[in-house]
Amino acid sequence: MFSVTNSPKIPFKILLLIVGIFFMQSCSKDSPITESQETETYSAKHLTDYYSLVCKITKNTPGFFPPQAARAYGYISITNYEAVRNGIENAISLNTQLNGFSNYPLPTPQADVEYNWAIASNAAVAKMMIYMYDKNLKNEDRLKIQDMESANLTLLSSNVNTNVIERSIAFGKSVADIIYDYSKTDGGHESYLAPFQLPYTVPNDAHCWVPTSATVNPLSPKWGSNRPFLANNITKVQPPMPVAFSSEKSSEFYKEAMFVYNTVQNNSSEQIEIAKYWADDPFATCTPTGHTFAILTQILQEERVTLSKASVAFARMGIAENDAFIACWKGKYDYVLIRPVSYIQRYIDPSFKTVIGTPPFPAYTSGHSCEMGAGSRILTDMFTEGSGDYPFTDYSQLQFGFAARSFRNFDQLAEECANSRLYGGIHYTFDNDKGLQVGKAIGDNVNKEIKWPLFIR
């Protein structure tokens, strides 16, 4: 039998204190305390939907040429990453890893309270999209962003505590605010308002770019001095000098131009289709970066990845694309090289016509090759597990009336994209080859220099 007389007695005051603490805890605002779920427990659907909208808005917003578009994609992508990365195991903030970013401390989630990272992502991306296209954003597109944010929130908020919803939205928006402040100092802030960055005088030399269309000024001549996300992407990755200019028929340069000329004269219908496919599209392109993001979005959807892997993939791609355009544009205005069409009409055949329009900026190196070179390294690292193989069909341009194109791997994709500029008659082969090299080096830097979380789904 139990002896009642021997049981220990709890002093009344201590008992009162314990009961008091219990009541105080149960009355706190965030009761009951629940842990935030990991980012990988959420679907990536709202995020991939946003990137489809970014493409559409890029097409529709004046001033978004390839460099401006790459920058917008870049900042939107790192904003989303920072909004969700507290929910990804072992994910280190980019705040300490990107060039000049640590001067803009990001908000820290409160300890011991719950966040919904999908809701934070939804709020952050919507706000950053408006910031990036802001002054040229058409009202209909502003409404599309707001409608998407609202529709996503309704879906994501099901069975979520109101305090968690409000806290997550506030966190996501404060991340966007800080990253927008960071973006203002990179040299590209609101560049869509004056993308030609005048005044700029093209050097007057036989080897130099001259207008190839009604657009008499070259695009964004100062873009190469923008701040990259990784300093090494500019300091350690620059193309060598291009082939030495000469109008002599025996020169290497003349031979390169002749090669472009002969290619265009003898293009197969397949090569013409390839030139148009990667062009990307007159009047309605979301630029080469948009095409690469569309490919990434398709892969993420096919692989049915979670918000965790999608966020890392978009961040990697966004950083690589932004920096690829800065490095590429630096080379373009360091060398200001004449386009094949101008050289050929001057020295080979005055009636020469390209397959697609020559864009208004110098030749060396090719922007498409730089950006797709960078993109191919990100895709290879994220999806091929080292083998490099990834049979893949790009369906992203079916909606614009192109046929689908299939590839064995991302190297082949990048090669075709680079060659398309030769078939189009708008780049020398060395523009494409060196552009691919620069891009791939940038992609590798982004993969290796940044500490990305491992084993994400």
Next chain:
Amino acid sequence: MAPIHKIIVFLAVVILASCKDNRQTIENGIASFSEIQCRAAQLNDRRFELFEQIRLLEVDTISNKKAIDSLNTEAALIKKQSLESADTLRIKLADFLSSQKFSSEDRKYFDDQINALVTKCKSKK
């Protein structure tokens, strides 16, 4: 026929039937958006034609101003129509491709069929 042979024949019939089913699903799927896919292909052709015409006229923007302005007006309309059809088509394609689990052979069949459709639409002009 030995029981094992019966099983093999049965399995072969099931596999063949399921292949045929997927092909039928793909053909039905493509048929459901063939009209809008054709429209997208034709708008694509028209965009390139317009761009080419404007490019050629731009050698003399002063003399050709009226013609360029007129083509630009049409280009704006074509762009709007293209973006609208692209929106509808993108959603239909994504829904179709995510609604089924297709094998790599099925995907190849889909690619061939959709590309044949695009080619046919472009030649219809």
